[in-house]
Amino acid sequence: MSSPRGLAEAVVIGLAGLLWIALASHQGVVVFLLGAMPGALMLTAGVATCFQPTEPGPRYLGALGAVLGILVWLPVAVLVGFGPALWLALAVVVAFVAEGRMAVSVVEATADVPPAPEGVRPAAEAALDDAVLALMVRSLPAPQPGDAERSVHEVEAALGLYSDRGWLTDVASFHVDPPEMGAPTSAGRASFRGMDYRHFRFESAYEPHADEPGRDRWLGYAANRTAHAWVLEHEGPPRPWLVCIHGYQMGLPWMDLSAFDAKKWHQERGLNLLFPVLPLHGPRMRGRISGEGFLGLDFLDTVHAEAQAMSDIRQLLGWVREREAPAVGVYGLSLGGYTTALLTSLEDGFDCAVAGIPVTDFARTAWHHGHARTLIEATEAGVERAAVEDVLRVISPLALPSRVRPEHRAIFGGTADQIVPPIHVRDLWQHWEQPEIAWYPGAHLTFMSHAHVGRLVARTLRDAGVAV
Numbered sequence: 001m002s003s004p005r006g007l008a009e010a011v012v013i014g015l016a017g018l019l020w021i022a023l024a025s026h027q028g029v030v031v032f033l034l035g036a037m038p039g040a041l042m043l044t045a046g047v048a049t050c051f052q053p054t055e056p057g058p059r060y061l062g063a064l065g066a067v068l069g070i071l072v073w074l075p076v077a078v079l080v081g082f083g084p085a086l087w088l089a090l091a092v093v094v095a096f097v098a099e100g101r102m103a104v105s106v107v108e109a110t111a112d113v114p115p116a117p118e119g120v121r122p123a124a125e126a127a128l129d130d131a132v133l134a135l136m137v138r139s140l141p142a143p144q145p146g147d148a149e150r151s152v153h154e155v156e157a158a159l160g161l162y163s164d165r166g167w168l169t170d171v172a173s174f175h176v177d178p179p180e181m182g183a184p185t186s187a188g189r190a191s192f193r194g195m196d197y198r199h200f201r202f203e204s205a206y207e208p209h210a211d212e213p214g215r216d217r218w219l220g221y222a223a224n225r226t227a228h229a230w231v232l233e234h235e236g237p238p239r240p241w242l243v244c245i246h247g248y249q250m251g252l253p254w255m256d257l258s259a260f261d262a263k264k265w266h267q268e269r270g271l272n273l274l275f276p277v278l279p280l281h282g283p284r285m286r287g288r289i290s291g292e293g294f295l296g297l298d299f300l301d302t303v304h305a306e307a308q309a310m311s312d313i314r315q316l317l318g319w320v321r322e323r324e325a326p327a328v329g330v331y332g333l334s335l336g337g338y339t340t341a342l343l344t345s346l347e348d349g350f351d352c353a354v355a356g357i358p359v360t361d362f363a364r365t366a367w368h369h370g371h372a373r374t375l376i377e378a379t380e381a382g383v384e385r386a387a388v389e390d391v392l393r394v395i396s397p398l399a400l401p402s403r404v405r406p407e408h409r410a411i412f413g414g415t416a417d418q419i420v421p422p423i424h425v426r427d428l429w430q431h432w433e434q435p436e437i438a439w440y441p442g443a444h445l446t447f448m449s450h451a452h453v454g455r456l457v458a459r460t461l462r463d464a465g466v467a468v
Contacts, residue, residue: 006053006105009098013062014046016095020069023084024076031079034072035088041065042095049102056130057371059102060137063130066096100127104416112429113422114415117441122416125443129418132445133369136249139289143297143374148381154213154300155383158391161211167394174394175307175346178205181315184229192257195266199253200229204279206304206311214300221293224284227312230256230275232266240327240351240466241272241320243313245343247334249291251281259333261448269467274320276313278339279305294335295362297378299388302362306395309339314347327351329466331457334420334444335359337411341397341428344404352408352464354457355432357417357444360397360424363389368421398431409435410460412453419444436460 020039024032045062052058069092077085100123107116116122167174184200191197204227208215219225230253244260256275257263265271277283281290294305320328329352332340337358344353359365363385367375393399402409409432413425422439429437436459440450447453461467 006102007050009102010046010049010053012046012098013042013049013066013095016069016091017042017044017046017065019091020088023080023088027080027084031076034076034079035069038065038069038072038092041068042092045099056106056133057137059099060130060134062095062099063103063127064134066092066099066127067131070096096127097123099130100124103127103130103418107416107418108421108423110421110423110426113413113426114439114441116416119441122441122443125414125446126416126418128445129443133419137369137371140292140296141287142371143377147297148378148383151297151299151378152382154298155387155391157213158300158303159387161209161213162391162394168390171394171396171399172346175310178311178315181205181319184316184319187228190253192253193263195232195257195262197253197257198231198233200231202227202315204308204312205315206308208304208307212300212304214298214304217298218301218304221280221286224279224286224308226284227315228277228283229316230273230277232257232262232273234266234270234272238324238326239270239272240329241274241323241325242461242466243274243276243317243320243328243330245276245313245330245332245336245339246278246281247332247336248294249281249289251277251284251290259448260331261454265467271467272325274316276309276316278335279308279312291335295365297374297383299362299366299391303391303395306339306342310343310346310395313339313343317347317349321349327464327466329353329461329464331356333357333447337428338362338397341402341432342395342400344402345397345400346403348403350404351466352410352460353402353404354410354412354460355428356412356453356457357414357420357447358397358411358425358428359420360428360431361389362392362395364424365420369419398427402432406433406435408460408464409433410437410456411435412438412440412447412456414442414444414447415439416442417444 017039020035024035041061042065045058048058103126104116184202187199187201246256280294331354333356337355340355438456
């Protein structure tokens with residue numbers, strides 16, 4: 001059973017769901033269709049959490065149900081009237097905060113990390129993370145029969161190959177310097193919120209090593225072999241560039257430009273901006289969802305994805321430097337923070353690096369967020385976390401020192417982050433020789449609402465001569 005606090009909050013979520021279902025079932029077909037889904041999700045989450053307090057999946061459903069309830073509340077209110085709608089609003093908001101309180105309460109205490117905060121705002125931010133996790137985990141395809149066995153075989157084969165080639169001890173030698181890109185092909189111009197940008201395409205030079213496991217499968221992802229980038233460049237004399245590396249399941253212009261506040265940096269601060277699209281994301285995706293396959297049971301696909309990201313971005317950097325950029329900074333978010341850290345351990349010439357809410361350990365992520373049934377099946381098939389960690393070392397941002405000057409590195413992370421637990425951020429902070437870090441009392445998706453995060457980014461770019 002849940003702890004007394006967790007039990008109370010699970011009961012609150014379940015009762016909120018019951019209220020929504022009860023009202024929806026007596027208000028006609030339209031209200032039932034609108035209200036039954038959020039109600040069912042909250043009721044299921046409340047009941048399941050009482051009996052599975054350590055399993056986050058049911059809790060995620062409660063957050064998703066509350067978010068759906070908030071989204072459909074207005075049309076429901078129009079149909080049922082002010083009085084009943086007021087009770088529904090109260091129920092769904094209380095359930096949303098209750099789920100977030102549970103989420104914050106299970107954040108693992110970590111040395112050198114401020115404690116996860118109490119209060120309504122951190123709880124609401126954590127609940128939003130959990131709602132997104134519910135969609136993220138359930139939207140990806142389930143492993144098929146034989147996937148776990150193939151993963152075991154590939155991990156074992158890769159370990160042997162990487163050890164024989166010395167790549168586990170000399171990680172930099174695993175990454176082949178890419179050839180010059182030449183002039184990219186412009187796929188045209190577009191505009192987003194008054195910002196004109198160019199869509200660049202070029203053929204990725206990356207191929208897995210000749211005898212690497214998973215090579216043929218990776219090369220079979222046809223759309224991924226064409227690399228893409230969004231470019232915002234001023235006319236006139238050369239200006240500093242900021243390379244912005246997006247997070248997991250992003251890679252679309254409206255998402256990338258919004259997340260990095262492109263209007264501020266391009267139009268107000270005068271920077272040129274480069275947004276590389278990571279492998280398997282956006283126009284490079286191989287499934288229904290951007291990013292599908294980057295993280296999953298095929299751990300060698302993760303190796304190839306991150307290795308290709310290094311090759312593609314380094315090709316783009318060659319093009320940027322040909323444009324006589326007076327300074328170049330790099331700024332990554334989440335998966336982009338991971339990629340930023342790895343990139344600056346392989347590539348010279350960055351004037352500053354900012355890693356925001358960075359994941360730093362893909363194996364830890366897989367075992368933390370992976371579906372319980374999938375992890376059980378993988379373990380029974382022989383997938384060993386230690387072996388996976390060893391294979392992933394060749395793309396680890398913690399395996400090599402950063403080449404950026406220590407005083408021009410910066411990190412930020414959320415103490416209530418549900419998507420990237422704070423231990424990931426702490427580990428990079430230690431590896432980067434403890435540069436300036438901004439811990440904010442919130443979760444993963446809401447970093448932009450915490451003012452001192454923006455001040456840290458601006459100060460880092462300014463001190464390195466990338467921005468004024």
